[in-house]
Amino acid sequence: MDSLDELIRPIRHSPQLPLLVDRLTQQLQAERDARERFYDEMTPEQKIEFIDGEVILHSPARNRHLDASGRIYKLLHTFVARHRLGTVKTEKCLCVFPRNDYEPDIVFFGLEKTSQVEPETMKFPVPDLAVEVLSPSTEARDRGVKFEDYAANGVGEYWIISTEEATVEQFVLEKGTYHLRMKSSSGRLVSTVVTGLELEVEAIFDEEKNLAALAQILA
Template sequence: MKAPNLPQLIEQAQRALREEARKRQEFYAWLKEDVKAEFINGQVVMHSPVKERHWTAVGNIYRLLSSFVIKNKLGRVASEKALVTLKRNDYEPDVCFWKQEKAAQFTADQMKFPAPDLIVEVLSKGTARIDRGIKFTDYAANGIAEYWIVNPSKQLVEQYTLDAATNEYALINTYTGQDILTAQQVNGFAVSTLSLFDETANMQTLATLLST
């Protein structure tokens, strides 16, 4: 606010944002169902193939979360290909969850979705900087209430929830092994951390979730 050239800086920012908005519309026109890409701060970010431990963790998390949510009619869960459209950027999170009041508005042909209530990102070498950087800040700024950062190489989960006073994420806990991870936004969902990484534990946990 003390900069004497503040009006010029604002004008430059507005021009940059208008150009970014134009590129964003081009991104929407270009994007196809068989392409995994995100639009981040004016740039199209393509995603490379991931290691086995990454897609195993994504599959395990999605299997447990989606089965529980469907069984209890809590909302919708998507994995990797749902385009989450925020105020400035567009992301395809590894796993995300919308409560029923949001999910009830979705249509069969919809390709762009509002901010979820929970987002899960599984770290890889190529995405860790973004997951802990711009996404961490942007998810909080757009009111996404809960964020999990999953490290498949260390079999560890960091659980963050949004602090309403600061509009920033606060670390609730870090979970490993037999620690019980309890979702804040998915009512009643509590699983061992191991079940997110180990397929045998995953199947056992799934059977328990579906039987109760």
């Protein structure tokens, strides 16, 4: 029995089933209408998402958040570009999922999905790897709806970065479910999605180690 069957089973034989279906249909239509307005009104200057029928506008990030995401982006982008594995985007890259639209801090698209991206693209496909740097205002979503939605739609690897604890949590998708492969403030992060990528965890949080890691990639 898959997860959808488990969700449906409690109401399958309920006398209220027709009413429940009608209510859900109305809700989904309202969400579709709101999502179309979201697409019409969004601008490239905004960091904005559409989640569970609501528009989420993000506030500016703290400096340590920007530093960590910038270091990850430099390492990942440099490695992927050097080995011609696809493309890496940061910040305002709107990834379109069946129900929701997210702007992860960093995303990686392999060659197949990279081929779908044009110079004027504003709505990107579901990424192969997603990275979220935690903040107080986003942690519940990063560990909640995004965690569930990323897994359900085939994001093969998900990194959650805590700048407060200086840790990386690496989740790997197996049979539609994320499994924690590592949580650490040191050691090597070995990607299962970006072929050949191995990063020192400390290079995400320390500028000198980040530069050393970049030099090693370029060597």
